[in-house]
Amino acid sequence: MAMNPPPTAQRLDRSDRSMHLLSATSGAADIVAFLKLNMVFTSAMTGNLALFGIAVGQGHLLSATHSLTALLGFIIGVAIAALWKERPFGLRWILALEVVFLALYAFCWLRWGFPLRGSPLYALILFSAIGMGMQSVAARLINVAGVPSVVFTNTLTSIVLVFIQSIHKHQPLPFALRQQMAALLAYLGGAVVFAFLLMVMPVLAMTLPAVLVALALWMHWHPVADAAA
Structure with missing residues (x-):
């Protein structure tokens, strides 16, 4: 009687690694924008909308324009990516x-x-938010376990739900849970590292995001990745 071969263990692959780079970039964008660009978010639009609502509700209209610029930049980034x-x-x-x-x-x-x-502040917010809007579409195309790379509320909900269901039903944890947790930790790691870089070497905090995305691009440049590209 023939024996079935054991199932091949699933491993994090090139798509996962590129998602980790993008997630870390999102964490960097939010930390830098919040700490240095008048308390806005350029990646997490849910938080940015909340800040916009607070600013409008309290009559701080100048602060509201900063959040509005981030929102418009994100929309522009998504629109540009949608064309491509x-x-x-x-x-x-x-x-x-x-x-x-x-x-x-x-x-x-x-x-x-x-x-x-002034205009330099709005330019920084706008370019960061446009990049994050484009990244949100790129993450959909990479499609790693439904991870969006720019906001992790839904991902965290999914992690907790799947974990509890697996424990309750005495089932092994699915590989997608590992993928989601890795991306979430990459976002957190990006936030921690870039918060530190802002204190000790701000030039790296401002230039490394482009490098991280360039590395993700390189990972999808090889013909093996054509299906995803």
């Missing part, structure tokens, strides 16, 4: 364009530093 996602190598194009906008973000900082007001 159905084209050949759409994922590559989206990631390449994100690198461009994050490079513009870094260039603005190298030119102006952390401005407290």
Whole structure:
């Protein structure tokens, strides 16, 4: 009687690693924007909308324009990515364009530093948010266990639900749970590392996001990744 071969163990692959880079970039974007760009979020739009509501409700209209700029930038980024996602190598194009906008973000900082007001501040918020909007579409194309890379509330909900259900039903934890937890930890790690870099070496905090996305782009440049690109 023939024996069935044991199932092949699933491992985190190139798509997971690129998602980790994008998730870390999102954590970096939110930390830098919140701490240095007048308390906005350029990746987590739920939090940004809450900050916008607080600013409007308390009559702080100038602060509201900062959150509104982040919201509009994110929408612009999604719209640009939407124009490319159905084209050949759409994922590559989206990631390449994100690198461009994050490079513009870094260039603005190298030119102006952390401005407290005026057009330089709005430019930094806008370029960061555009990059994150494009990244949200790129994450959908990479499609790792439903992880969006730019907001993790739904991912955290899914992790807890699947964990409790697996324990309750005495079932092994699914591989998708491991993928989601790894991406969540990458976001958290990005937030911690970039908060530290802001204190000790801000030039890295402002230039590394473009490098991380460029690495994710490189991972999807090889012909093996054509199906995802």
